[in-house]
Amino acid sequence: MNFNFLSPVSDMVLAHNELLSQQALGRKLRIHSKRNGLPDLEGVGIAIIGVLENRNDSNYIGEEFQINEIRKSLYALFPGSWTTIVADLGDINKGETVEDTYFALKTTLAILINKQIIPIIIGGSQDLTYANYRAYDAIIPMVNVVNVDCKFDLGDSTKPIKNNSFVGKIILDKPYNLFNYATVGYQTYFNSQEEIDLMDKLYFESYRLGQISKDITLVEPVLRDANIVSIDLNSVKSSEVSLNQKYSPNGFDGKEICAISRYAGISNKVSSIGIYEYSPSKDDEITSMLIAQIIWYFIEGVNFRVKDDDFTNENNYQKYITLVDDQELIFYKSNKTGRWWIEIPFLTEVNNKLKRHTLLPCMHQDYLDACNNIVPDRWYKAFQKNCI
Known part of the structure; x- marks a missing residue:
């Protein structure tokens, strides 16, 4: 199996993991380590992958990117009464070019999805969703994408792909596999009227932040129909995250974003999820803990999946x-x-x-x-x- 693109979880995180309670999630994961190599994927239902790529962030200024703090927060949580086996396969490092990173991610995801393993991608910039989408080219004929975001990210598809324009590329690049695109939690003032009109013209779905905050259950049928879920952390309001992560005073609170993640987990159709636009910083505990809890709720949801869509009987x-x-x-x-x-x-x-x-x-x-x-x-x- 070709997982050449994956580098092991850092020794610092593994040393931290050794100090945790035997009952902690980190002690129950199958982890890719330098010492033991890749874990056995037999029976694994969910695989966590970090992607250390943020060069297509429209505000990129050369800063390094890592997700060690997220791992430490996640490993320290306690699992529910879960039956699904979870693996942490380590990270995909930056390639020579961003396209190389896309290729590595697309190849790795295609292997996992074909093995019925759900990848959880913890990423840098959200344009990585494009590589996630392309992983399905040879798997299913039509794909539904749900973007939890304050913006539509349609952008100008004639220009090079960026984290704020990747959806335009998904729509216009061959092969055309996109059936439905839905944005959950958009905030009107962050989107041009042209983009709002285009969403309508293409019969794509968009749900305003106010709509969802009033009734969070609105997202359940949308996520039940999704293959790919992409979460932009900028959809979370500033008061919930650390200094470096602050984006908008309005957005989802921690409880709402975790509920959305759980609905994604419960969906029988969701076969990959990504959490993007993480900005590491010194005072980072709060954001890394929020991401850890978003992942926890997704895994919890997967454990509560019920096969209820068989209409033959x-x-x-x-x-x-x-x-x-x-x-x-x-x-x-x-x-x-x-x-x-x-x-x-x-x-x-x-x-x-x-x-x-x-x-x-x-x-x-x-x-x-x-x-x-x-x-x-x-x-x-x-x-x-x-x-x-």
Whole structure:
């Protein structure tokens, strides 16, 4: 197995780990170390990877990047009653060029995803999401990306890729594998009107910070439909992080960002997650602890996954049919979890790759809205994308 790109976890972190309680998470991980090499991946469900690349940060000024503090915070936490085995595979160092780092990340992720191991990427700049997306080229025909961010990061795709423009590259670069892109927690004043209009025109989903803060459960169906989740730490408000990390007085609080991470973990479809835009600093304990807790909640979520999306057996679900403006909408509700889906009708004359996208996760509220003759927004956007 080609994991040549991975360098071991630093001896300093491992020495720190030796001092922890036997019950601590760090003592239960399979860790890539200089002494023992790569751990056995047999039975591993989740793998942590650091990517020490931040050169495409639009504010990059040559500073070094490391995630030792995050590891120390994470290792010191206590696991829940988990059955999933977690490995820490160490770091992908900066390549000669950023493209080399992308290649190393893409190759490593493709191996893990094919082995049904969920990678948790702790990264520098968020443009690494592009390499994460490209890892799926030979794995699945269409990919859904959810970006937890205060900005859309569409940018100008004619210019070189940066951490604030990588989504434009994802949309326009071949092969075209992106089906849906959703931004969770965007703040209007950080986004140009052109970008907001483009999100609408492409029938992509966007959820404002205020919407989500009012009702955090709105993100659950969006994450249930995601393959890739990318979290930008700048979506967290300044009061929750250390001096170097401060970005905006508004944003998610620690509890909200951890809840979002747990929803991502519970999703049966999420097969990779990345946490980006970490800025190490001397007074860093608070940010590294927050990231450690975001990772903890994701692992917790994965341990609570329930296979509730098998609709071949009629005993597993209830089916509801409503009419909205002469359009028949068909809803399914899982008997196991009470989660809801809505069927997207297929246009037979359209050549599309989406045979497996027939069912779209939704909320009970969408069904209630449909009963009151209101077309659910997610259904409308997915239907329009099918027509394009």
